[in-house]
């Protein structure tokens with residue numbers, strides 16, 4: 001690209017006249033990751049120590065109203081804003097919602113959390129809602145490429161206070177390059193969004209010019225970028241070390257596609273209606289795979305609680321536990337409860353423990369819908385102890401430890417960008433403590449299944465190797481090589497499970513998981 005290809009930006013109307021190619025204002029925005037890509041996910045770096053919890057926004061401060069009244073008022077305001085935006089330009093509200101989600105995520109929230117919190121998103125219905133969601137998840141899936149495409153048109157960093165300009169460009173580039181949105185609609189809505197706020201108004205012309213360039217050349221730029229652009233450098237290197245160049249390529253390709261809808265069936269339930277739906281596939285007993293396009297709550301058997309949504313890979317750790325009928329099983333780090341449901345449906349007497357009250361609430365709702373039973377405990381497993389009155393040590397334990405979740409990138413495309421090598425270190429330390437503690441809750445001769453939805457060996461294979469070295473007599477209880485027909489590749493030589501997103505590629509892949517069954521000595 002020559003300099004002449006790059007649109008020139010006029011001075012913003014609110015500028016004090018200072019040159020924008022000068023450093024100070026731009027620096028806070030120009031944080032780059034190890035691969036030189038703009039890394040502004042968490043916004044400008046803080047100066048000094050964190051200032052504590054964010055004070056309520058002005059519109060939220062109404063001491064005289066109850067929380068419910070406040071929520072109703074804010075929902076009404078979001079609806080009015082929707083009407084206003086749509087009257088200005090059809091389709092503007094969906095783009096505004098996508099922009100708001102990126103803003104919430106910049107404050108450190110995950111995509112799922114931001115979608116749950118975003119008022120302007122939650123006011124959207126039907127196709128508008130699906131479109132906003134698609135813009136956001138497609139952006140995160142192809143973040144590296146889209147930021148590189150935009151970066152080619154910016155000679156100098158945008159100032160930190162105009163951080164939303166970059167997000168407007170991201171939403172527009174996603175539509176122009178990947179979603180086949182008509183160029184005039186993507187360009188006009190981006191320009192209008194920039195015009196709506198004082199902080200971004202001065203950049204409206206720049207936004208318009210860059211969007212028109214991306215409409216013209218963005219697809220060629222995209223095709224010229226290597227596959228690895230959409231994987232953070234630290235993760236690519238770790239995967240290449242673990243699985244080799246061919247496999248890391250296959251994983252990155254799998255990460256570009258949306259995951260199918262995997263369902264776990266209650267063994268005794270009338271779930272046949274699902275298995276005869278068009279395009280349904282079953283890879284294992286009690287498993288059905290459908291396309292992601294289905295509305296989950298409208299599928300047969302949802303109301304009756306005959307099944308629950310669970311990636312096929314996430315269903316494997318419980319399959320490692322063998323026959324649990326009548327056994328006392330402790331499900332550690334249990335919420336929102338996919339594995340609790342599997343254990344309860346298989347006839348175990350389950351205690352499900354989690355530190356998060358909100359997530360446990362979802363677990364209880366899942367138990368209620370499926371009419372399954374488990375004792376629930378809200379506690380930090382690093383401080384909790386089973387009491388003699390409640391039955392003492394357990395026959396079997398499942399530990400689904402907190403991890404980088406790098407195995408779930410197809411479903412949560414933001415996780416790869418939200419995590420760092422420091423997170424890996426912190427999480428592996430925590431997992432080590434958790435394994436040792438879990439072994440203390442287990443009867444002699446009992447089984448501990450340790451699992452993580454991570455692609456990183458540090459959180460899986462290495463973690464178990466270290467546990468075997470720390471605990472005399474602890475051994476791997478190997479899964480038979482033919483225990484998972486059709487998924488033989490997922491069973492490692494030592495009888496542990498390692499799945500990769502590139503497995504089952506012809507029907508939509510699977511999450512990356514590691515699981516090992518460890519037998520405690522008598």
Ligand SMILES: C[S@@+](CC[C@H](N)C(=O)[O-])C[C@H]1O[C@@H](n2cnc3c(N)ncnc32)[C@H](O)[C@@H]1O
Pocket residue numbers: 332333334335336337338339340353354355356359379380381382400401402403
């Ligand atoms: C990978 S998720 C569990 C998923 C769950 N097993 C399932 O199948 O639906 C990890 C869980 O660990 C919980 N957690 C994190 N630290 C914990 C702790 N110290 N004690 C108990 N639970 C913890 C989190 O709240 C989170 O729900």
